Amino acid sequence: MEEMLEPNEMIVHLGPQHPMQPGPFRLNLRLKGETVMDAEVELGFIHKGIEKILENKTYLQGITIVDRICYLVALTNEECFVGCTEKLLGIEPPERAQYIRVILEELSRLQSHLLGMGEFGEFIGFVSMFMYTIKEREDILTLIDMVTGARVTHSYLKFGGVRDDLPEGFKEKALPVLNNLKKVISDYEEMFNSDRIYRERTVGVGVLTADVAKNLGVSGPPLRATGVPFDIRKNEPYLVYKDLDFKVCTETAGDCFARVQVRLNEMRESIYILEQCLDQIPNGPLFPEGTPYGRRTPVMRVPAGEVFHRVEDPRGEMGMYMISDGSDKPYRVKVRGPYYPTLQALPPLIKGTTVADVAAISGSMDGCTSEADR
């Protein structure tokens, strides 16, 4: 990038640690005045070698490792990893376990979106937004904690089911939290719509069109904000999503405002899904009957084969490609995270904008560098 520098241009390195960035990555900006002429992302500051580690751990140990890909969505990562293994084993969790998984994954989506919005507010100088959302997020984390016993990395899913049942009185504790959140989401929306500075910093900023977003490989809320109704829960239903009523939230503007709006509406849909699940959840076993799978997982050899399984993560399409050679450890696991292509799409998106908008655009993608870096 230095070689291309003209006399009146300069390079600004944002990161790897910078308050406007979600996680450590370096953004090198070539600036002419305040205009971004070119941008380049540098990754690798927290590369954890998760794919290599998974090859050296048993399947059961792997569950705790995939939690660490991105701590905000540990449960969705587990769902993807466990889903791959279950497909290779040819087993399916019983209905109650599937409902419990959906409940936890939707709670996980709520807390991730809340933190994402709060961070975005912080990036554009709307710091009180972070205070509001982090408070609501605590209530959601407490609900997850009641079930899994952990707030961030849960190790809760198991092959064929879930580790424990919902605790006594979970529904009674969850419904008031969800009702409060419904009201709070409307408050946030009103706050966003009435705040002139917020609107000026987001409306028409970082516009992605549907064609460009598809070409860049973007998925999740940034794609849905361009009007493309692509959601794995609808396009390739897993667990009991096909029995649940919810709609895929889309916007058409494709700007920062639309991306946050999609997340707000998705939170409403998640609450609706949770209400249905809490009403409909059937009684029954947590593991498939007549199989060796249960709370005490046997030393497990997985039949040889390969599978690609994907789930809808709060950030988009999370997919894993798993190869088994018939031993007790996976031969190869490729993690295809949703933020990886979104982060890759950042340089073309910020080219031509002003330097102040970089924070807004980068923040509205709701990134998790830990997941991109793995």
Added chain:
Amino acid sequence: MDAMTIIESLTGKFPEAISEAEVESPIRIRAYADKEKAKEVCQYLKDSLQFDHLCSVCGVDYPQRNEQEVVYHIASYDHPVVLMLKARLPRDSPEIESIVPVYWNANWYERETYELFGIFFKNHPNLKALVLPEDMLGEWPLRKDYEGFPNRTARNLV
């Protein structure tokens, strides 16, 4: 567009280059492509079969067969089928044409596959290390015979 139609169209268009094509389920198909033709196959998939969403590109190492495989997972925003397209490469000189001109987001996937497996993507616009430090290039950590990086571990640096 259903899985069977896609397979028939693909094998009809590239009878020589596509092999072992099979339908795993209504939403999953897989096939091997000749490494010389992989880019052309991808172009056809994108232009004619609505496979406009590249999920990932990755490598797999098979030292016993003295082979490596490049695996492309290609999906669509319009139909539910995901194609697992694979290409076999010799392990001592793994080289394949880059598909960045077809799928823009293959760029980082190919860079990562290169630095972790040593698979060289010909005509890639910028094939440099992405996630590892540049002095580790040439170690190929995701190959099965990788035994760590002993010379520059923290203990040896002190």
